[in-house]
Amino acid sequence: MKSASDFLYYVPIFSDLPDETIEQISQVGIRKSFKKDTIILMEEDESGALFIIVTGKVKVTRTSNVGREVILNILSEADIFGEMALLDGLTRSATVTAIEDSELFIIQRNQFLEFLKEHPEISIALMQELSKRLRTADMQIKSLSLKDAEGKVATVIVQLATDQGRIRQGAVEIEKLPLQQDLANMAGTS
Structure with missing residues (x-):
């Protein structure tokens, strides 16, 4: 099993950070495993954590007005999700489901916001990721x-x-x- 600091280097929003900052981030998150077809987040949930995919794949979906699932994105290793609710404090905008057995690294909102204050370069990288999306x-x-x-x-x-x-x-x-x-x-x- 890779240590948290080992895989955090591959996450685009953290890739330019110094070793000591990566190590600090690795200490505040937790790792959690999800089996295939497990719902990780539900649309409208009130939680504010950032999720980083260590292994596996997830799909990000919304349900249309007629009850049809619309897949917004499929994410895999080193991708992040949960950043919108993390930043704006509102409810989750989509449902996220594991489409393979997956391991995630989860950083709670208050801890991540502290890192943003201390390391503005993370904010810039996060803005680039949001612009891409x-x-x-x-x-x-x-x-x-x-x-x-x-x-x-x-x-x-x-x-x-x-x-x-x-x-x-x-x-x-x-x-x-x-x-x-x-x-x-x-x-x-x-």
């Missing part, structure tokens, strides 16, 4: 409103290739492509 959301909105079903699915696959793909023999390979139903939910076509 906002751009992705903008692309999803454009895709949902302007494209037919085939175009929507193609947009989702391109986004997955950008986020998770690896170049092999001149082609981009997505190691674990979501199931057909999950792709449809991500594209808003189911």
Whole structure:
């Protein structure tokens, strides 16, 4: 099992921090395991922790007005979630479910906010991550409103290739492509 400080170096918002700061962060969080299909957070929950994926994958979903699940994102190792409620203190904006057995590192809101005050470089990295996610959301909105079903699915696959793909023999390979139903939910076509 990797120590917390070992995997925190790979988390983009922490990657430029000095060793001593990484070590401090590793001391305040807790590790928790979640089995596949376990709900980690529910939309509208009132909790304010930051979650870092150590191993596994999770899906971030919302439920439409007609009760249909819409997949907003699939996250994996070194990705974070929970940052919106952590920063604004409001309820959770989405449900997060483990789609593989997963281990998470959890930092409570008050402790993380103290680190932000002491280390403004974390704030800058967090803003960059939020900007990246906002751009992705903008692309999803454009895709949902302007494209037919085939175009929507193609947009989702391109986004997955950008986020998770690896170049092999001149082609981009997505190691674990979501199931057909999950792709449809991500594209808003189911």
